[in-house]
Amino acid sequence: MGVISHQSEVLVKYNYSMNHLSEEQVAQIKGLLLEMRQKILSSAQEQIKDPSNIAFEGGGEIDRANIETERYISLQRLKTRELKLLRKIDYALYKIEIGTYGICEGCGAEIPFERLMARPVTTLCINCKELEEEGEHE
Numbered sequence: 001m002g003v004i005s006h007q008s009e010v011l012v013k014y015n016y017s018m019n020h021l022s023e024e025q026v027a028q029i030k031g032l033l034l035e036m037r038q039k040i041l042s043s044a045q046e047q048i049k050d051p052s053n054i055a056f057e058g059g060g061e062i063d064r065a066n067i068e069t070e071r072y073i074s075l076q077r078l079k080t081r082e083l084k085l086l087r088k089i090d091y092a093l094y095k096i097e098i099g100t101y102g103i104c105e106g107c108g109a110e111i112p113f114e115r116l117m118a119r120p121v122t123t124l125c126i127n128c129k130e131l132e133e134e135g136e137h138e
C-alpha cells in the first residue's frame with residue numbers, strides 16, 4: 001500500500017486531533033477504505049485487461065473504429081473517475097496515518113463517526129459540504 005506524500009501544510013496545524021474517534025472506529029474506517037481501494041483496483045484491472053467485451057455486428061472498418069474510440073473514451077472516463085476516488089482514498093488513509101482524519105478541512109470541526117462510515121473519503125463536515133455544494137450547483 002503506497003502512501004502519498006504530496007500533502008498540503010494546512011493539515012499540519014491540526015496535529016493529532018482524532019480524539020473523537022476510538023481506535024476501533026479508526027480501524028473500522030481504515031478497513032473500509034482499504035476495501036474500497038481494492039475493489040477499484042481489481043475492477044479497473046479487469047476492464048483494462050479484457051478488450052473483447054464488444055461484439056461487432058457486421059460493421060465495416062469505420063464502425064469498428066468508432067466502437068474502438070468510444071470504448072477507449074469510456075474507459076478513460078471511468079479511469080479518471082476511479083482515479084479520483086482512489087486519490088481520495090489514499091488521501092484519507094494518509095490522514096489517518098498522520099492523525100488528522102475526521103477533522104473538517106473547512107472549519108476544523110470533528111466529523112461524526114456515522115458520517116465517516118457512510119462516506120469515508122469525506123474531508124468536510126456536513127455544514128461545509130452543503131456550502132460547497134451550493135457553490136457548485138447554483
Ligand SMILES: [Zn+2]
Nearest residue numbers: 104107125128
Ligand atoms: Zn466544516
